Amino acid sequence: MKNIYTLLFLLFGFIGSLPAQTTEIDHARALDIYRNIISFRTAAGQDMVPEMASYLAGQLAQAGFSDDDIHILPVNDTAALVVRYPGNGNARKKPILFLAHMDVVDASPEEWKHDPFILNQDDTYFHGRGTSDNKYGVMNLTQSFIRLKLQGFVPNRDLLLVFSGDEETTQATTNMLINDYPDLIDAEFALNSDSGGGSLDATGIPLAYHYQAAEKTYATFEITATNPGGHSARPRQDNAIYDLAEAILKIKDHEFPVMSNAIVRESLRAEGKQMGGEFGDALQRFADNPQDKQAIQTILANDDYDQSIRTTCIATLLRGGQVENALPQRATVTVNCRIFPGTRVDEIQSALERVIDNPELNIVPLDEYLSSPASEPREDVVDAIAFAVHERYPEMQLVASMSSGYTDARVYRRAGIPTFGTSAKIIGPESSNAHGINERFPIKAFYDGLDHWIDIIQTLAGK
Ligand SMILES: [Zn+2]
Structure with a gap:
């Protein structure tokens, strides 16, 4: 045994870390936290986030975190949890944030095989709302902080657990932290368990292991056609529903310009190599030359990849008319856009106006949307993630990636805190059904991932 440690030290000593080792007690604690937090129905409108935050605060306090370092910060009917792991300051560096979100998308028990708010397991999976998004992350970060504390680990800089309470809806908790508690969460960078x-x-x-370094900007527009209306027995050519239908078809046919950045090119190159074949070849040619027309055509023809190289806007909701026997006075379509980083939301609004080409129609964004920049990959972070991943899969290639969805990371990136998504989740092609019914998480991946954050923390904030 001792020789193994010597060998491991020789292998890993250069970055000052030994791989973490889980025990039966660690496994049991992790499962207990997981089971408890899944039982809180932390969906919007259920008011359960503050209770879940107090439960987690209690677990951390028991492990030795001081009450002065544990903050439950309410906003509306939800809350954020911030827990400081004080370091000795030897690194003379700003803290690191560790992110997760406590809320979930709601689930109707009658639609599920099992009650979504009671942790269930079969031979292969844990089942329950949040098992994947994002209560595995909440559990894993919490148990990692607890284990390190119990082991007497003192980081060389402060570490901060930062759990939000409404990531799936308004992100008010994260915006509150950024706006009202800038000193509490001031950090050199953040690591996010949610991507x-x-x-x-x-x-x-x-x-491959994808660490997330960028997200597309999210924006939703409502496009409305209005008309004086009239009796349906006296039809006219002008009609709000027809005007809107024409606009919808123009949006359907519109293709936003192809774009790329270093993160997207790196990720397509790696996937292309892995994939091989004609399509893999197109991905690599695009990575080498984003002007390659043939490669672009091939990628755009693939529904799984076209959104990675451009902005997309898609109709998602439709309503119109007032009664069955009157000409419609109003028809509205909701269009959801995922905007390539670097493009402003108002540029997309102008593009929609141009495409629809009907000044009678009214186009309004549903909210004030702000874009977030990409985070330039940093060597220290990438090395730490690589160390944790290679503990489990020594051959696994690390690739920076951009998501078409979004997380709390966009708020941090916008506030100038570079953020990298590095969940402990390493799973096969099966779906985790996040946001859908019968959400699940593979049991093997659950236990295999329990050292992920400890390896990362010891690499970034060890001696
Ligand atoms: Zn999530």
């Missing part, structure tokens, strides 16, 4: 992760093929062979 990033590794993929395995169906036989368990590692494909």
Whole structure:
């Protein structure tokens, strides 16, 4: 045994870390936290986030975190939890934030095989709302902080657990932290458990680990056609529903310009290499030359990849008319856009106006949307993630990636805190059904991931 440690020290000593080792007690604690937090129905409108935050605060206090370092910060009917792990300051560096969100998308028990708010397990999976998004992350960060504290680990800089309470809806908790508690969460960078992760093929062979370094900007527009209306027995050519229908078809046919950045090119190159074949080849050619027309055509023809190289806008909701026997006075379509980083929301609004080409129609954004920049990958962070991932899958390639969805990371990036998504999740092609019914998480991946954050923390804030 001792020789193994010597060998491990020789292998890993240069970055000052030994791989973490979980025990039965660690496994039991992790499962207990997971089971407890899944039982809180932390969906919007249920008011359960503050209770879940107090439960977690209690667990951390028991492990030795001082009450002065534990903050439950309410906003509306939800709350944020911020827990400081005080360091000795030897690194003379700003703190690191560790992010997760405590809220979930709601679930109707009658639609599920099992009660979504009671943790269930079969031979392969844990089942329950949040098992994947994002209560695995909440559990894993919490148990990591607890284990390190119990082991007497003192980081060389402060570490901060920062759990939000409404990531899936308004992100008011994260905005509150940024706006009202800038000193509490001031940090050099943030690591997010809510994105990033590794993929395995169906036989368990590692494909790639994607750490998230950018997100597309989210924006929703309502487009409305109005008309004086009249009796349906006296039809006219002008009609709010027809005007809107024409606009919808123009949006359907519009293609936003192809774009790329270093993160997207790196990720497409890596996937292309892995994939091989004609399509893999197109991804690599695009990465080498984003002007390559043939490669662009091939990528745009693929529904899984076209959104990675451009802005997309898609009709999602429709309503119109007032009664069955009157000409419609109003018809509205909701259009959801995922905007490539670097493009402003008002540029997309102007593009929609141009495409629709009907000044009678009214186009309004539903909210004030702000874009977030990409985070330039940093060597220290990438090395730490690589160390944790290679503990489990020594061959796994690390790739920076951009998400078409968004997380709390966009708020931090916008506030100037570079943020990287690096969940401990390394799973096969099966779906985790996040946001859908029968959400699940593979049991093997659950236990295999329990050292992920400890490896990262010891690498970034060890001696
Ligand atoms: Zn999430």
